[in-house]
Amino acid sequence: MYEIFIFLSCKYKYLFLLKLLLLLQLYQNQLRIDFMQQQTLIPQHRKVYEILRSHITDGVFHEGDLLPSENELCTVHKVTRPTIRKALERLANEGYIVRHQGKGSIVKGVPKGVGILSLTGTTSAIGQDNLLTHIVVKPEIRNWSEAFTFPLNQQEIESGCIYLERLRLVNNKPVFFDITMIPNINLPRFTSRNFENKSLFDILRKNYQVEVKGGEQKILSIVADEKLKDYFQVGSGHPVLQLNRKIETNRPGFYIYSQVFCNTDEYALYGTF
Numbered sequence: 001m002y003e004i005f006i007f008l009s010c011k012y013k014y015l016f017l018l019k020l021l022l023l024l025q026l027y028q029n030q031l032r033i034d035f036m037q038q039q040t041l042i043p044q045h046r047k048v049y050e051i052l053r054s055h056i057t058d059g060v061f062h063e064g065d066l067l068p069s070e071n072e073l074c075t076v077h078k079v080t081r082p083t084i085r086k087a088l089e090r091l092a093n094e095g096y097i098v099r100h101q102g103k104g105s106i107v108k109g110v111p112k113g114v115g116i117l118s119l120t121g122t123t124s125a126i127g128q129d130n131l132l133t134h135i136v137v138k139p140e141i142r143n144w145s146e147a148f149t150f151p152l153n154q155q156e157i158e159s160g161c162i163y164l165e166r167l168r169l170v171n172n173k174p175v176f177f178d179i180t181m182i183p184n185i186n187l188p189r190f191t192s193r194n195f196e197n198k199s200l201f202d203i204l205r206k207n208y209q210v211e212v213k214g215g216e217q218k219i220l221s222i223v224a225d226e227k228l229k230d231y232f233q234v235g236s237g238h239p240v241l242q243l244n245r246k247i248e249t250n251r252p253g254f255y256i257y258s259q260v261f262c263n264t265d266e267y268a269l270y271g272t273f
Contacts, residue, residue, distance in 0.1 A: 135165070213248045
């Protein structure tokens with residue numbers, strides 16, 4: 001009788017493990033399908049834009065360099081000329097290149113200005129090599145009723161938010177501490193992504209087609225509290241710049257909310273918003 005029990009136990013364990021492996025395989029297959037569908041949904045001009053933009057920000061092309069001609073880009077990326085022109089127009093509008101009739105597209109470099117006041121984002125404006133991002137609070141789902149004095153609509157309240165805290169260092173000096181809240185609307189697996197030394201705007205743009213368009217911000221001068229004194233390594237009474245921001249995106253009614261604290265001892269903030 002005991003031997004029969006052991007046999008049945010082993011049999012059920014085997015079936016359980018087999019079922020678990022099958023579920024894991026189905027989950028992995030679904031991830032591949034989701035990724036392929038996501039790639040298919042991205043327009044060709046966006047893909048070309050992302051490639052050329054990364055080549056500029058990563059230093060493949062430097063200020064003053066001439067980008068390949070439209071015909072060459074068509075050949076390399078296997079797309080039509082209007083697609084290439086659309087990608088180049090966007091790069092020009094964002095300040096990465098200047099287009100000259102008869103000459104081609106000349107690289108201007110990464111748009112200047114500490115990006116906390118710029119639509120390009122901090123990572124793009126300062127440069128990946130000079131900027132480190134430490135995650136203080138990993139992305140997590142929370143309920144919310146307001147966002148840094150900005151009122152929320154009913155859909156935002158009902159959906160909850162994705163909350164994260166980050167400390168940003170410029171040349172190894174703590175300069176920014178920011179708290180970000182994003183509506184938990186159509187951002188699958190967002191909390192499982194790695195944000196360490198990554199650009200939030202880039203992740204939203206590349207993976208979710210969410211692009212920053214503009215916004216409003218309230219700027220305050222405050223005294224560093226105990227938390228900020230520890231993060232910025234400053235003494236009592238140290239002045240800190242506080243920005244409460246409501247950032248508009250290309251999704252109607254979808255806003256990114258953030259509260260940013262800046263230690264401007266060595267870095268002045270400038271740019272457009």
